[in-house]
Amino acid sequence: MIASNLYTQRWAVIVNPIAGKRHHRHLLDDVCKLLSRYNIIYTCEKTLAAGHATVLAKQLADEGCRVFLVVGGDGTFSETVNGLCLSQVDTSELTLALLPCGTGNDWARYWQLTNKLDGFETMLREPHVESVDLGRISSDENPDGINRYFINGAGFGFDAQVLRITNSLKTVFGGKAWLYKLAVVMALFKVHAKQLTLSHDGETIQFPLFTMAIGNGSYSGGGLKQVATANPTDGLLSIMALPAFKVKDLWSIVKALFDGTLVYHPVVKRLDFTQMTISPSEPLLAETDGIATRYTKPFSVSVVPNAINMMLPK
Numbered sequence: 589m590i591a592s593n594l595y596t597q598r599w600a601v602i603v604n605p606i607a608g609k610r611h612h613r614h615l616l617d618d619v620c621k622l623l624s625r626y627n628i629i630y631t632c633e634k635t636l637a638a639g640h641a642t643v644l645a646k647q648l649a650d651e652g653c654r655v656f657l658v659v660g661g662d663g664t665f666s667e668t669v670n671g672l673c674l675s676q677v678d679t680s681e682l683t684l685a686l687l688p689c690g691t692g693n694d695w696a697r698y699w700q701l702t703n704k705l706d707g708f709e710t711m712l713r714e715p716h717v718e719s720v721d722l723g724r725i726s727s728d729e730n731p732d733g734i735n736r737y738f739i740n741g742a743g744f745g746f747d748a749q750v751l752r753i754t755n756s757l758k759t760v761f762g763g764k765a766w767l768y769k770l771a772v773v774m775a776l777f778k779v780h781a782k783q784l785t786l787s788h789d790g791e792t793i794q795f796p797l798f799t800m801a802i803g804n805g806s807y808s809g810g811g812l813k814q815v816a817t818a819n820p821t822d823g824l825l826s827i828m829a830l831p832a833f834k835v836k837d838l839w840s841i842v843k844a845l846f847d848g849t850l851v852y853h854p855v856v857k858r859l860d861f862t863q864m865t866i867s868p869s870e871p872l873l874a875e876t877d878g879i880a881t882r883y884t885k886p887f888s889v890s891v892v893p894n895a896i897n898m899m900l901p902k
Contacts (some may be wrong), residue, residue, distance in 0.1 A: 590627075594628075594655055594712075594715050594717070594772075594899070595626060595627065595628060595715075595739060596715070597625065597653075597654040597655045597815055598629050598630070598631070598652050598653045598655070598681070599628050599629065599630035599631070599653060599654075599655040599656070599657060599808060600630065600631050600632075600633065600644075600645070600648040600649075600653035600654060600655070600656050600657070600694070600864045601616075601619065601623070601630055601631070601632040601633070601659065602633055602644055602645060602648075602657070602658050602659070602660070602664065602668055603616055603621070603632065603633070603634045603635065603636065603658075603659040603660065603661075604634075604635050604641070604658075604659065604660030604664040604689070605635070605659065606873045607705040608840060610880060611860050613820070615659055615687060615689065615703065615705065616632070616674060618705050618713050619657070619659060619687065619705070619708070621812040622705065622709055622712070626712055628755055630657075631648060631653060631700075632646070635660070635664060635667075636755070638663075638667075638677070639667060640667075641649065641658070641660070641667035641668045641813065642667040642668070642670045642671035643663045643671065644668075644670040644671065644672070645667070645668040645669075645670075645671025645672050645675070645690070646672070646674045647671075648674050649671070649672050649675035649676075649677045649682065650675050650677065652839070653679075654681060654682055654683065654897070655683045655684075655736070656672065656682065656683070656684050656685070657686070657688050658684070658685070658687070659687045659689055660690060660692060661687075661689060661692065661693060661878070662690050662692050662693065662694055662695055662740060662743055662877050662878040663690065663779050663877065663878045663879050664690070664737065665677070665684075665686055665695060665877070666737075666738060666740070666876065666877030666878065666879060667879070668684070668735055668873045669684070669722065669738075669877075669896070670736065670737050670740045672684075672732075672733070672755075672896065673722070673737045674718045674734070677898070678724075679815055679896040680719070680872070680894065680895065680896065682896055682897060682899050683712065683717055683896075683897040683898070683899055684896060684897065684899065685708075685711070685898075685899040686701055686755075686899075687701075687703050687705075688701055688702070689701055689703050689877075690759065691754070691810060692767075692768065692808075692809065692810040692878060693804050693810075694740050694741070694746055694805060694807040694808050694809070694810065694811070694878075695740040695807075695812060696879070697799055697807045698740070698805040698806060698807055698820070699729050699898070699900050699901070700901065701708060701900075701901070704835055706783055707901070710901065711770045711782045711809040711862070711899055711901055712902070714902055715899065716734075716899070716900055716901065717897045717898065717899055717900070718821060718900055719765055719821070719823060719894040719895075719896070719897055719898075720804075720820045720821055720894075720895065720896060720897070720898045721820050721821065721823060721824075721825075721891050721892060721893050721894065722737050722804065722845015722891070722892040722895040722896060723737065723741070723742060723802065723804050723819065723825055723876075723890070723891060723892070724737050724738075724889070724890050724891070724892050725737075725738070725742065725864045725876065725888070725889050725897065726887060726890070727883060727885065727886075727887035727888070728885055729883055729884065729885055729887070732761070732787065732841075733889060735885070736876055737876075737892070738804065738876040738877045739746055739804060739805075739820075739877060739896075740803075740804055740805040740807070740808070740877050741801060741802055741804055741807075741808050741814075741815065741818070741876075741877065742874065742875065742876045742877075742889065743799070743801045743802070743808060743809075743814075743874065743875045744796055744797065744799065744800040744801075744802065744872055744873065744874050744875075745781075745782065745797050745798055745799040745800055745872065745873060746775055746776075746777060746779040746799030746830075747799045747800065747801050747808065747809070747814070747875065748873035748875045748880065748898075749775040749778055749779050749810055749873055749878055750768065750771045750772055750775045751771075751809075751830075751875045751878060752777055752873070752880055753771035753774050753778075753879070754767050754768055754771040754809075754810075757770065757771060758894060763836075767810075768809045768810035768811075768812070769810075769846075771809075772809070772812075772842075772845070775876075776842075777793040779798065779799070779894075780813050781796035781798045781832035781896055782796065782797055782869060782870055782872060783796055783797070783868075783869035783870075784796070784797040784829075784866065784867070784868055784869065784872070785866070786829070786864060786865070786866055786867075787864065787865040787867070788859070788861050788863075788864045789834075789861070793857070795829075795831040795832075795857070796831055796832040797829060797830075797831060797832075797872075798830045798831060798832050798833065799829075799830045800827065800828065800829040800830065801814040801815050801827070801828045802815070802825055802826070802827050802828075802889060803815030803818030803825065803826045803828070804825060804826075804891075805818055805820050806819075806826075812845060812846065812848075813848035813850075813853065814828050814845070814850055816848055816849070816850075816851045816852075817851055817858070817860070821895035823862070823889060823891060824860040824861065824862060824863055824892070825860070825862070825864075825889065825890075825891045826851075826859075827858065827859055827860075827861065827864070828850060828851045828856055828857075829856065829857040829858070830850070830853075830855065830857075831854050831855065831857065831865040833855050837855055838851065841853060841855070851881070861891075862890060862891050863888065863889070863890040863891070864888070865886055865887070865888050865889075866883075866886065866887055866889060866890050867886040868883060868884065868886075869896060870884070871883070871884045872884070
């Protein structure tokens with residue numbers, strides 16, 4: 589989509605009213621006034637429950653919306669992406685925009701997007717659009733055999749356990765970004781390595797997995813740069829796999845996790861790929877864009893290059 593066409597397209601605004609801090613919920617009125625000022629035709633919908641953004645996005649795309657502004661966090665954004673991939677519309681004809689109001693905001697962090705309305709107005713005034721890749725997980729365990737898509741990344745083992753603990757802490761402390769760091773420490777005492785097989789380009793690797801992150805974007809867990817080499821426009825996914833390690837390596841691994849150099853740690857397995865089959869030996873905790881799941885059977889992870897457009901700062 590040419591950036592200048594954004595004004596002539598019908599927009600959908602999908603809002604998670606409980607995402608992030610309370611004052612973010614007042615953004616909606618200002619966003620609607622701003623769109624009206626630019627004579628943009630739009631439909632606004634609020635999500636009612638987990639998964640509702642997927643239903644809304646599919647419906648609105650099939651009804652003619654072509655630009656989707658999400659006011660919410662990584663989970664709402666990912667649900668919207670999945671809904672668009674389920675629609676009857678070629679996703680290359682669709683454009684995403686984001687006002688990040690979640691706990692982690694990892695996809696927004698990669699692109700230096702904020703929830704400041706003046707920043708969003710600058711993007712409206714000087715429109716810039718880029719095609720970005722998506723990740724796709726194919727598995728018999730997905731509902732109705734439907735592919736699961738992710739735009740930022742997927743995590744397995746320790747990474748997924750951190751998410752589960754964070755979600756539990758949120759019920760007590762709300763959407764605080766520092767919860768991820770606390771969850772990392774707590775998860776160290778809960779996760780045990782599980783045997784895993786990776787098949788890629790005719791090569792098979794087996795090892796006891798502690799944690800693994802697959803990145804389209806480079807951030808996860810509220811700003812942890814687990815896959816520093818990931819680039820959402822290069823037609824590749826990047827993987828950081830950390831096998832079971834010795835206790836003497838724990839401090840250097842934790843330090844590397846927090847300073848963004850984990851992918852370069854000598855015990856880490858790292859590679860870029862377009863398609864990979866992952867076979868767990870026992871149930872494997874997983875998350876895609878901060879949405880928890882679990883896999884017990886072999887599944888495939890692949891990239892969908894130049895899949896959808898993203899409205900970004902110049």
